[in-house]
Amino acid sequence: MSEEWHLNYFNYFTEVEEHFQKARGTSLFLMSPLDWALVETWKNSGVPLEAVIRGIDVAFEKWRQKKSKTQNINSVAYATQAVLEEARIMSGAAPERSSHAVEAPYTIEQVQTFLADNSAQVRKAGFEEVAASLDGLLAEVAVHYQDLEGLEQRLSALEEKLVALLRSKQSDEDLFQAKRDLDAQLRPFRGKMDAAQLSMLERQFLDRRLFESSRLPRLSLFYLA
Secondary structure: OOHHHHHHHHHHHHHHHHHHHHHHOOOOOOOOHHHHHHHHHHHHOOOOHHHHHHHHHHHHHHHHHOOOOOOOOOOHHHHHHHHHHHHHHHHOOOOOOOOOOOOOOOOHHHHHHHHHHHHHHHHHOOOHHHHHHHHHHHHOHHHHOOOHHHHHHHHHHHHHHHHHHHHHOOOHHHHHHHHHHHHHHHHHHHHHOOHHHHHHHHHHHHHHHHHHHHOOOOOOHHHOO
8 A cells, every 4th residue: 555545544434435426526425324334344354445446436437438327326336346356456466665654644632532532422321341441542542642553453343342232232123124224225236246245234334323323433543533
């Protein structure tokens, strides 16, 4: 990954949304919950941000070359095959290495505020153990700030723990409604993904739905605005 892309990596979601809007030609378009879940599966699967950007460009270029355009591209899912192909191509290329120091994408004060706010919200919701773990990270933020990748891994583990706790409190009716919504949004794109991709996307969609319905923050640094 080049230095520029490394700098932008923690802005993965924002970069994808802004580039998709630019490729589509409108800044008024907002990604759907399905789109956000799909982008999260790419991020968690290690798909480079650059591969996503390239894939979006390829998908739109192919669409523009079509003689008959029955509808506009209204979802990032349209670019799924192109994104995965670009990721495959990049996986065979030698990684670029930069001799320059890479500046952290956030200040230490921003990370402190993020951890403190999330801890307070999680504790208020009754998840004391997760909040205590966030407090522990906050107490040693100066150390963790030197290794944001390591901090992100710790936060991802805590987020998985929080998801498991939220699932245990979810009713059968809530799960049914969430899966019904997922099926309705995903139906037009099922032919573009294999079973493993669909399974991962379903999990990310349902997890995102859990956080939204519980009004709890995402703990990952990727959500540090």
